[in-house]
Amino acid sequence: MSAAVKICGLSEPESIRAAAEAGARYIGFVFFAKSPRAVTPERAAELAEVVPVGVARVGLFVNPEDALLTEVLAQVPLDIIQLHGTESPARVAEVRALTGLPVMKAVGVAGREDLDQLWDYGLVADLLLVDAKPAPDADLPGGNGLAFDWRLLVGRRWLKPWLLAGGLTPDNVAEAIRLTGAQGVDVSSGVESAPGVKDLGKIRAFVAAAQS
Numbered sequence: 001m002s003a004a005v006k007i008c009g010l011s012e013p014e015s016i017r018a019a020a021e022a023g024a025r026y027i028g029f030v031f032f033a034k035s036p037r038a039v040t041p042e043r044a045a046e047l048a049e050v051v052p053v054g055v056a057r058v059g060l061f062v063n064p065e066d067a068l069l070t071e072v073l074a075q076v077p078l079d080i081i082q083l084h085g086t087e088s089p090a091r092v093a094e095v096r097a098l099t100g101l102p103v104m105k106a107v108g109v110a111g112r113e114d115l116d117q118l119w120d121y122g123l124v125a126d127l128l129l130v131d132a133k134p135a136p137d138a139d140l141p142g143g144n145g146l147a148f149d150w151r152l153l154v155g156r157r158w159l160k161p162w163l164l165a166g167g168l169t170p171d172n173v174a175e176a177i178r179l180t181g182a183q184g185v186d187v188s189s190g191v192e193s194a195p196g197v198k199d200l201g202k203i204r205a206f207v208a209a210a211q212s
């Protein structure tokens with residue numbers, strides 16, 4: 001089964017080109033200052049020009065205020081907003097209305113009890129991102145290279161298309177898709193050689209494995 005691929009946390013033109021040429025469907029820019037993958041709006045505006053038509057530019061935010069969304073969107077042509085914090089379903093709906101863009105809502109999963117909220121978010125978000133729930137003391141809410149038990153997702157369906165994330169690598173992504181039936185996959189640290197440094201060979205290998 002072939003899945004749509006999102007490569008997150010890109011900050012160099014070369015890695016964007018490599019991802020797009022390999023067949024990635026989504027390119028993620030991180031607007032969260034604490035992340036080693038963070039980009040400024042000015043840098044993201046330059047990078048967005050490198051993204052070919054047909055590849056969606058995803059802006060990742062963590063509990064953003066309206067002012068930040070407005071500031072970034074005034075400079076960067078984004079296609080999708082990714083919310084990766086503790087935004088409620090009502091806030092997801094607000095961000096959709098404010099930005100006029102589709103919203104991908106990330107939900108952290110550690111156990112079965114975390115899955116129910118995907119129904120609620122499916123009512124208001126356009127896409128769902130089922131990611132590993134970070135440890136309580138983690139510095140970042142995502143991009144930690146942490147996997148969860150994919151068997152929790154077997155036979156699960158939600159109201160909106162969903163991507164699987166969390167600890168995916170070129171070596172395990174095909175098995176993750178086979179087991180869960182994920183329609184899409186998202187990776188960040190699994191295609192890096194160091195935090196925030198994307199590895200072009202790993203990007204190509206990841207996309208090829210996800211589409212094999």
Ligand SMILES: O=C(O)c1ccccc1NCC(=O)[C@H](O)[C@H](O)COP(=O)(O)O
Pocket residue numbers: 008009028030032035036037038060062084131140141142143144145146165166167168186187188189190
């Ligand atoms: O990637 C980051 O630095 C990041 C920072 C703050 C919030 C979310 C972040 N990443 C979210 C993503 O979409 C990642 O691709 C996803 O969590 C998977 O990460 P990884 O396990 O490293 O592949």
